Amino acid sequence: MSIHTLYDGTRIPLPPMPEPMPAAEVSGATDPGYDIRAVLTLPVAVTRDMLAVALDDACSGYEEHPDSWSVEFIRESVELQFAMSGFLRLQESENLLVEFLEYEPPGPCRDRVQAEYRAIDRAYPKGR
Template identity: 55%
Template sequence: MTISLERPARRRYEPQLPVFGPTIVTNEPEPGEEERHAVLTLRIAVDRDMLAALLDISCYDYPDPDSWSVEFIRESVELRLSLDGAYEAWRDSRRFSELLDDPSVRDRIQAEYRAVDRAYPKTA
């Protein structure tokens, strides 16, 4: 039996979707800290629910999502994604839209979806 350690070729995901970011570099060194070795730029395909869940987790204590700037929204989403990773973002988003059925948070969730739509228009 032969075991191959080669990874199968991965197909490149080149969707006909708009590409955003990065708008920030996370984990920049503080004064006196050792310099970083590299800056990685990742391309992660996300859906609208993932964006809304990332935004909600990142900004749950900030009032009035309708007043947030596009820059603030994108930075918040990117920061949260860099901290949590794509899998956790996907997991958190799986039932996020169901929060629209909860009258106690419906207005907030709708406002967060509007914020996502402003910052990440599908036809950019």
């Protein structure tokens, strides 16, 4: 069971969480010459929609179709986008693609977003 500690030291249980995914790669101060102090592992609970927004933001410039992307590429892209954008920005945008799919007529843009969701489902299967 996960526990969250409040500012006053009170500890409250969190709802059950899936097992954390192992990190796909290390980002940040990875270039030679940095005096690396620590490598942080930050478990962040996210929704399918937040994962899709991160993938869409990270890979919107790629011409290759999302159905051709490897699981490793998807996970690295999502993690890097989370590291750059932060949890709160992606949480604020989590309904962005849901609303897009609701109002966008059939066509290439809608097909690509649906393929991005399929990519998320491959890289982050439910119930893992």
